[in-house]
Amino acid sequence: MVYTKEQMEKNDAIRNEYKKYLNIGHEFIYLSEQDCIDTGTTDMEIIEATEQGMIDYSKKILEMPAKIGIHPMPDCLMHAMPANLPDQYACGIKWGSNFPTNKTMYPDVIPTNCQIIYNDALTGHMMALMDASWITKVRTPATALVGIKHAANLKAKTFGMIGCGIQGKSNVRMVENILKELETIYVYDMYESAMDALIAEDQPQVKARIVKAESLEQLVRSCDVIVSALPIVHSPNPPVKAEWVHKGQTIVCLDCHTVYEDAVYKSADKYYVDSIEQHELLIGYGYYPHGLPKITGETGELAAGTVPKRESDDELIVVNNVGMASEDMMCAKIIFERALKMGLGVKLPLWTSTKGLL
Ligand SMILES: NC(=O)c1ccc[n+]([C@@H]2O[C@H](COP(=O)([O-])OP(=O)(O)OC[C@H]3O[C@@H](n4cnc5c(N)ncnc54)[C@H](O)[C@@H]3O)[C@@H](O)[C@H]2O)c1
Structure with a gap:
């Protein structure tokens, strides 16, 4: 060019x-x-x-x-x-x-x-x-927030963060820039100490109350908007069952298809990726053993308004941003x-x- x-x-x-x-x-x-x-x-x-x-x-x-x-x-x-x-x-x-x-x-x-x-x-x-x-650390939550800004109900009261490492902390710290009406932020990690560290670092910086989810199931069932940032693995054994997910949610994955059962992606009313080319390459690397669902558009197209966005409060929307x-x-x-x-x-x-x- x-x-x-x-x-x-x-x-x-x-x-x-x-x-x-x-x-x-x-x-x-x-x-x-x-x-x-x-x-x-x-x-x-x-x-x-x-x-x-x-x-x-x-x-x-x-x-x-x-x-x-x-x-x-x-x-x-x-x-x-x-x-x-x-x-x-x-x-x-x-x-x-x-x-x-x-x-x-x-x-x-x-x-x-x-x-x-x-x-x-x-x-x-x-x-x-x-x-x-x-x-x-900051532009990755920003990619999630671009998806949330254009696909989620901005009046969401509950937000869930799966994975409380570097990304978990910065996603929680930054989320109220877009979701300004949050009341409760649920966090989940395999280590109690990681959740404690996130709360200690982020609670002074956010208005919503941050609570440790009792289980991953509780987090998924309770939240309007969920972001996940777990380690990306080649052969994921997704811990989130499809029946825990419900209509109206906005799910953002910063970790490919690590977290949710494949049925969640396949049942989404709209599914966006940041780069179709990038995700097709990742199929070649073996990251999506079940393939990708039908893609509604790229997250940048969603932001630019050139592809359909959320059409009703009942839609389940998934945004999968691997970073660009x-x-x-x-x-x-x-x-x-x-x-x-x-x-x-x-x-x-x-x-x-x-x-x-x-
Ligand atoms: N999409 C992007 O643009 C982008 C950019 C940077 C990082 N990432 C991805 O985000 C992910 C997290 O990165 P990070 O820097 O926060 O890593 P990190 O190691 O700091 O945090 C990962 C957290 O996940 C927890 N965890 C691991 N396995 C778990 C499991 N099975 N159940 C519950 N919790 C578990 C760990 O305890 C840790 O707290 C990585 O996959 C990384 O590749 C994506």
């Missing part, structure tokens, strides 16, 4: 702004997780940037091949996620991993860690290398631009010496 003349002019002007702070092509900035947080980027800014990344993807006005992956440990993944959004002048690649095995084998390091190389799309040079663990580089690059752009202006991070020389090449 090449830039139009209009995009070239617009983005060249933005590049000239960047050049006031960074000698592009000769240096880059390194941003740690704390630097990203210190930019002060708000949840709503992340949600809006993520939504734009999903819409640009579904309009196909960007270049974003389906992510490819390697799997060095059992049920672990490392994904390469490049994207170029010409309209947004946002370009780069995320290298992200999830190793649930760290919990037991290497407990001194977290299961998920990611980096982004953020590039100048006009010259190809790296402008920033940033830790993307925080971006992943376009969302990461939109968030990386905000972080990069703020960090530049705020003087955050460390400037480092690019290792490609022009002297040696010219």
